[in-house]
Amino acid sequence: MMRPLMTPLAVLACLGATLPGRAASPAVVSGFAVEGARALRGQPAGAAACPAPVEPVADMAGLQSRYDPKDPTQSRVSAERERHEADRGGRLMAFATALARLADQAVASRPANPDLARCALHQIAVWARRDALFAGSERNDELGRHQAVMTRAWHLANVAAVMLKVAPGPGGADGAASRAWMARLARSVMDEYGADNQWSRHGANHLYWAGVGVGLAGAVLNDPAMRDFAVAALRRGLDDIDANGALRKEMARGERALFYQHFAALALVVLVRYADANGIALDAAQETAFRRMLAFTAAGTRDPGKAQEIARARQLPTRDRQSLAWIDPVLPWLRPRDPDLAADLDALATEARARPAWHVWLGGNASAVLNPEGSPRPRSERP
Numbered sequence: 001m002m003r004p005l006m007t008p009l010a011v012l013a014c015l016g017a018t019l020p021g022r023a024a025s026p027a028v029v030s031g032f033a034v035e036g037a038r039a040l041r042g043q044p045a046g047a048a049a050c051p052a053p054v055e056p057v058a059d060m061a062g063l064q065s066r067y068d069p070k071d072p073t074q075s076r077v078s079a080e081r082e083r084h085e086a087d088r089g090g091r092l093m094a095f096a097t098a099l100a101r102l103a104d105q106a107v108a109s110r111p112a113n114p115d116l117a118r119c120a121l122h123q124i125a126v127w128a129r130r131d132a133l134f135a136g137s138e139r140n141d142e143l144g145r146h147q148a149v150m151t152r153a154w155h156l157a158n159v160a161a162v163m164l165k166v167a168p169g170p171g172g173a174d175g176a177a178s179r180a181w182m183a184r185l186a187r188s189v190m191d192e193y194g195a196d197n198q199w200s201r202h203g204a205n206h207l208y209w210a211g212v213g214v215g216l217a218g219a220v221l222n223d224p225a226m227r228d229f230a231v232a233a234l235r236r237g238l239d240d241i242d243a244n245g246a247l248r249k250e251m252a253r254g255e256r257a258l259f260y261q262h263f264a265a266l267a268l269v270v271l272v273r274y275a276d277a278n279g280i281a282l283d284a285a286q287e288t289a290f291r292r293m294l295a296f297t298a299a300g301t302r303d304p305g306k307a308q309e310i311a312r313a314r315q316l317p318t319r320d321r322q323s324l325a326w327i328d329p330v331l332p333w334l335r336p337r338d339p340d341l342a343a344d345l346d347a348l349a350t351e352a353r354a355r356p357a358w359h360v361w362l363g364g365n366a367s368a369v370l371n372p373e374g375s376p377r378p379r380s381e382r383p
Contacts, residue, residue: 042110
């Protein structure tokens, strides 16, 4: 029987709890195999110019979701709202994408190229010194305020993943500024989901991605409370999987239900790998639910009929590299547990040309660091 959903207070309570299956470990780790990836696929890197940093986005006032607020499924994009956020959104994505590309170059360089690490840290430090993503948040309506928090969560995931790829160590003044900003971002996200509010009660992919961002930051900062927050988010997500393998809240997203199923699945896959790296095992019921979710999500890509039935809406296609970015990262965990399902997912990724798994919120190429042995060298690291 599926356990009841974890309340926000229960999330807080388990932050310091001893969880089943945890092996004693003095350090918080990410699960990223950066040195393994470099050894397998690295090549000498030539001189690379460091691009000018993207102008930081400091002011978060008036933030709007791109979805029509009158649409209960939050699946219909509002052209007016997209125009409103075009400049700010463009700078946010330019910053994240530039970092991801630098991180991909760093992982692919053998020996490690310190210039790439210095460049990436400088890009982050420029935003850190401006205290980016915080000013004006209080001048939003409640939805905009939460959107500001989630913008921090997604960028925290990107920045932490990039730092893990290029320079998890001190890194001088830029490294110190970057780590201090990351800690502030993480506290903001943890506060949002530690409080009893509509967002912490709803959970869904926002909570799972909050867990990814905070968890990866915990690996950079070696912070056990951040690790425990991430694992609590994972366990909440596993409880959100229904008997079909669908994530209940994502199936309420109309024509984008499968799109958000994939997006949420990517976060949960990364959290499973993260928990495993930190010696935290799923129990039998959680593992069964997780594997059921993987199978349902893959089946929906090939035939969306079941998802359409649940969501009561025709689904947008999800046979693309961004949607299927969760496959490569889960395969090393899945193969020894369910070789048949792993083979099916592997075939789907191959059929859909979904390699390398690339996602901006994971700092670029996720195949390289989460499945280096199973990932062919890509022709390009770019999305």
